[in-house]
Amino acid sequence: MALDRWIALAFIALCCVYGYAAFFTMDDQLPPILQRNPVWPSTFPKILTVMGLVIGLIVLFTSKPPVDGAPAKDGAIDLSRLGDYHIGQALGLLVLMIVYALTLRPLGFNGSTVAFLVLGAVILGERRFHILIPVAVVAAGSIWYLVQEVLGIFLRPWPGMFM
Amino acid sequence: MLEGILIGLSAAISPFNLVMVVLGCVIGTLIGMLPGLGPMSIIAIMIPVAIGIGDPTAALILLSGVYYGAIFGGSTSSILLNAPGVAGTVATSFDGYPMARKGQAGKALTIAAIASFAGGTIGAILLMIFAPALSTVALLFHSAEYFALMVVGLSAIAAFAGTGQVAKALMMTILGLMLGTVGEGALSNMPRFTFGLQDLQSGFSFITLAMAMFALPEALFLVMNPARAATGADGDSGKITNMRITREEARSIAPVIGRQSLQGFFIGVLPGAGATIASFLGYAVERNIAKGAEQEEFGKGSIKGLAAPETANNAACTGSFVPLLTLGIPGSGTTAILLGALLALNVTPGPRLMTDTPEVFWAVIISMYLGNLVLLILNLPLIPYIAKILTIPRTFLIPFILFFTLMGSYLGQNNSTELLILVGFGVVATILRFADYPLAPLLIGFILGTMLENNFARAMQLYRGFDFILERPMTLGLLVLALILVVLPSYRGYRARKRAEGVADGD
Numbered sequence: 001m002a003l004d005r006w007i008a009l010a011f012i013a014l015c016c017v018y019g020y021a022a023f024f025t026m027d028d029q030l031p032p033i034l035q036r037n038p039v040w041p042s043t044f045p046k047i048l049t050v051m052g053l054v055i056g057l058i059v060l061f062t063s064k065p066p067v068d069g070a071p072a073k074d075g076a077i078d079l080s081r082l083g084d085y086h087i088g089q090a091l092g093l094l095v096l097m098i099v100y101a102l103t104l105r106p107l108g109f110n111g112s113t114v115a116f117l118v119l120g121a122v123i124l125g126e127r128r129f130h131i132l133i134p135v136a137v138v139a140a141g142s143i144w145y146l147v148q149e150v151l152g153i154f155l156r157p158w159p160g161m162f163m
Numbered sequence: 164m165l166e167g168i169l170i171g172l173s174a175a176i177s178p179f180n181l182v183m184v185v186l187g188c189v190i191g192t193l194i195g196m197l198p199g200l201g202p203m204s205i206i207a208i209m210i211p212v213a214i215g216i217g218d219p220t221a222a223l224i225l226l227s228g229v230y231y232g233a234i235f236g237g238s239t240s241s242i243l244l245n246a247p248g249v250a251g252t253v254a255t256s257f258d259g260y261p262m263a264r265k266g267q268a269g270k271a272l273t274i275a276a277i278a279s280f281a282g283g284t285i286g287a288i289l290l291m292i293f294a295p296a297l298s299t300v301a302l303l304f305h306s307a308e309y310f311a312l313m314v315v316g317l318s319a320i321a322a323f324a325g326t327g328q329v330a331k332a333l334m335m336t337i338l339g340l341m342l343g344t345v346g347e348g349a350l351s352n353m354p355r356f357t358f359g360l361q362d363l364q365s366g367f368s369f370i371t372l373a374m375a376m377f378a379l380p381e382a383l384f385l386v387m388n389p390a391r392a393a394t395g396a397d398g399d400s401g402k403i404t405n406m407r408i409t410r411e412e413a414r415s416i417a418p419v420i421g422r423q424s425l426q427g428f429f430i431g432v433l434p435g436a437g438a439t440i441a442s443f444l445g446y447a448v449e450r451n452i453a454k455g456a457e458q459e460e461f462g463k464g465s466i467k468g469l470a471a472p473e474t475a476n477n478a479a480c481t482g483s484f485v486p487l488l489t490l491g492i493p494g495s496g497t498t499a500i501l502l503g504a505l506l507a508l509n510v511t512p513g514p515r516l517m518t519d520t521p522e523v524f525w526a527v528i529i530s531m532y533l534g535n536l537v538l539l540i541l542n543l544p545l546i547p548y549i550a551k552i553l554t555i556p557r558t559f560l561i562p563f564i565l566f567f568t569l570m571g572s573y574l575g576q577n578n579s580t581e582l583l584i585l586v587g588f589g590v591v592a593t594i595l596r597f598a599d600y601p602l603a604p605l606l607i608g609f610i611l612g613t614m615l616e617n618n619f620a621r622a623m624q625l626y627r628g629f630d631f632i633l634e635r636p637m638t639l640g641l642l643v644l645a646l647i648l649v650v651l652p653s654y655r656g657y658r659a660r661k662r663a664e665g666v667a668d669g670d
Contacts, residue, residue, distance in 0.1 A: 004331070004598040011334060018341055021356060034351060039623040041351050044616045045344050052337045059330045085387040093386060093565060094586060100569060101582030113566065120562030124386065135559065143570070153215060153574055 008059040015056055019049030092123040108158040113140035164295060167517070171525025174220055175533060183216075183225040184530050188537045191232020193552055196240045197560065201250065202233035203496045203603075204378035208567045210370050210504050211574035219508040220523050224530040226501055231283055231480050231531070234438060235538050238275045238473055239550060243268060251438030251476040254446040258461065258468035265464050269406035274466055275473045276542040277408075278420055282474035283535040285424035286431070286481030290488075291528050293432075294517075297489040301514035306621035307631040311641035313615045316492045317608060318645040319434040322652050324601050329653050332604045335595070339605035342367055343612025362580045369503040370575040371585045372609055376602045377496070378568040379589030384596070385561055406543065408466075416470040419449055427475030431482025434494035438476040438483075445475030481531060488512055488524060492611070496603030499610045506610075 022045035030040060096119055103112045117136035118129075126132055147153050174180060194205045209229050213222035237252035242259035255275065262271040304312065317336050324332035345356045346366025357363040423445045430441040449471040450461045461468040486494045491513030493499035505512055510523060517524045541549070572585045592602055622631040622638075632639055 002598075003594075004600065007595065007598050007600065008334070011338065014338075014341075018356070026353075026355065029353060030351075037624065038628050039620045041348055041353050041355060043623070044619060045341070045355070048337055048341055048344070052334070052341065055330060055334045055337060059334055062330065087387060090383045090386045093383070093561075094590065097565060097569060097586050098583065101579050101586070104573070104579050104582070116566060117562045120565060121558045124558040124561055126556075126558035132559075139563070147215075147570075147574065150215075153211075153577065 005060055008056050012053060012056040012060065015049055015052040018045065019053070022046050022049055089123055089125075093120060096120055096123065105156065106159060109144050109155040110140050110157050111159060113143070164291070167295070167521055167525045168291070168529065170521050171527075171529035174522045174526035175224065175529040180221050180224050180526065180530065181533070183221045184228050184533050185537050187225040187228020188232040188235075188534050188541060191229035191234075192236035192239075192538065192541060192549065194229075195233030195236030196549070196552055197555075201377065201381065202230050203373070203500060204381055204564075204568075205229055205233050206497060206500050206504075207370060207373040207378055208571045210373070210500070210507075211571050213504055214507050214575070217508075219505065219510040219520070220526045222504065222508055223501070223510075223523060223527050224534075226504060227484070227527055227531065228534045228537075230497060230501070231279075231477060231534060232538060234476055234480050235276075235279050235542065238279065239272065239542075239546065240553060242271045242275060242469075243550060244553060251442055251479075252472070253439070254442040254472035255469065255476075257446060257472075258463070258465045261462070261464035262466075262469065267405075267464070270408055270412075270466075271469060272546050273406045273408055273543065274412075274416065274469050276539055276546075278416065278423075278470040278473035279477040279542075280535050280539040281420045282424050282427055282477035283481055283538070284532060285421075286428045286478035287528060287531040287535070289425075289428045289478075290481050290484055290531070294485055294489050294524075294528070297485065298514040298517045301490050304514070304637075305635070306618040306625070307635045307638040308641065310615060310618040310622055311638040311645070312490060313492055313611050313618065315641050315645045315648070316434045316486070316494065317604070317611065317615075318648040320494070320604050320607055322648040323433075323440070324604070327656055328599075328601060329649060329656070331599070332601050333649065335600055335602065335605040336608040339608025339610075340612045340615070342372070342605075343609045344616070348613075348616065362578070362584075367584065367609070368572070368575050368581060369500075369507075369606075369610055371572040371581050372588060373500050373503065373606055374568045374572050375585050375588030376592045376606050378564070378571075379585065380593040380596045380602075382561055382564045382568065383589070383593050385557065385564075406546075412466055416466055419467050419470045420474045423449070423471050423474035424478045427478030428482040430475070431479030432485045432494070434486060434492070437495040437497075438479040441479035441482075442472035442476040445471040477535075484527070488516060488527070489514060491516075491614070493607060496606055499603070499607040503610050 022042045026042040026045070027040060030042075034040065096116060100112055100116045103115075107115070114133075114136045117139060118132055121132050121136075144155055144157055148155050148157070175184070190209065191202070191205060194208075195202065206226055206229055209226060213226050216222050216225065234251050238255045238259065241252045241256035242263050245256050245260040259271045259275065262268070318333075321329050321332035321336055343366070345363055347354050347364060354364055426448065427438075427441040427445055430444060431437060446461075446468060449467055450458060453461065453465075453467060457465065457467065483494050483498050486492050487498040487502060491502070491511060493502045502512060510516070510520060569582055569585065572581050573579070575581070595602060595605075623629070625631065626634060632642060
């Protein structure tokens, strides 16, 4: 089964969960005064559920697999050649982003950002550390200054134990 | 109108706003030039900065400067590298790149700059004429019509998604609407679909969703397929030498610019069409009406073939502001992001924008003239230097793109959970892109969802049920139009498929 049909199937499953919440659980919490209203908080989600199920089924049963030998769009990702792409690097960067999210507060903005920029470039194959590290330090420092001092949004610069 | 223009002028030429115009254009041009980063990603990245400014006029001036700066910048990488930075400038590379290969890169950039300037300026004049007129009509609309109009907008976006894509685009729209219902609704303070999670109480942040839908998948695609991030000029095509154009050349492109400004603008006004369709259509129309030898020249370095898409895409960008400013309904992913930014700044675009906050409305339009002027000044003498950005290696570029994506999402909420949601949605969006699902409808659905539900609820309350559909002829008419917009392309696609199958069987 083609990927777009799997997605349609997942969407139908999502609609079922969403619809279950809208049809069976949401109205129980409704205060009596709102029950006299012609429109409830669950009305719109119920309509969306029905429409979502219909469209999901249409996509599931009518979508056609791409014609073999059709020219790929310029620069587009061709799923059948997935093995040729740098999947490992992409996954590495995704993991790095999650680690960044988890360390942003404990490590402070400057430390975690320099580490993110340097490690991100290393994952992509960059080894010129004498350029990379100064660039990362200057970028992290200037962005911190811009956000904290110019825009006035608080960003903890150093690890929590230092401030 | 004159009074409005004066209000706009006085707001737009304040020193701070002038700095915003220049800043927006410079940032847009620089980032728009980088292959693979579209205006939607750039605007999404810039939103926290714009919200940080606090003044809605300055913020919108900055963001619209970034928008047309990005379209403008995209043409540079199309011409020099044959690697369009944005989809709207793909048609520019058809003739721009052959010109650069012939050693006429300077001339091609000049024509692109002039065509963009003319397209943008004529577009701004048309916007000034049409937007107030449409606002007056839109003031007659009630919530029932608004609800129906939004349904039309959403269906049109799906209908323009392309052959065989209508159902997929509709599916994405519904997914966006569903995501929009998460959190406390305006209808009651009851939390919906939060699964007891505190972080979902106020719903998903639209900046996070915008980043996850556009910036993150694009960056991941650049990682996975290095061919997309082809930087560094090849051979002689990157050398920018003589930038002059002759009088004859100027005379031959003048009518093209005139025609494409009008056509591009009106295509831009239509929901879902936008700069990409305008540029391709502009190119096709000009090739068809060109005669003999000139037609032969298209695709081999024709100056008309370069001027047409460049004019059309800039005029369309300006045109797409019409539905946003007058109806509060975005016609494209980019204007949807702008709408989200405006809502975050407590400005509700719509027909009342012109009467309630005329300085925002007019200052944006006036800043478009100024922005186009800035872009012309920026592009003509400085382009050989600006084009140096194309030589930044991708190993440096991509971590920075990812970092700005993360920062944009983090600064909006000041919450690290937002970053995890961003990565999660980013992975889903990348998978959806793999399967060729359009993502702009999802974001537009998400942003319009709350407004759609509120107008629907108000109409239901006023008419005590679904009667508003039958009692208000305009609402009924608009809903029927929405249905036709969705059913017609699907039906035609079905017929075409059947016919193709019939031919195949006959072989």
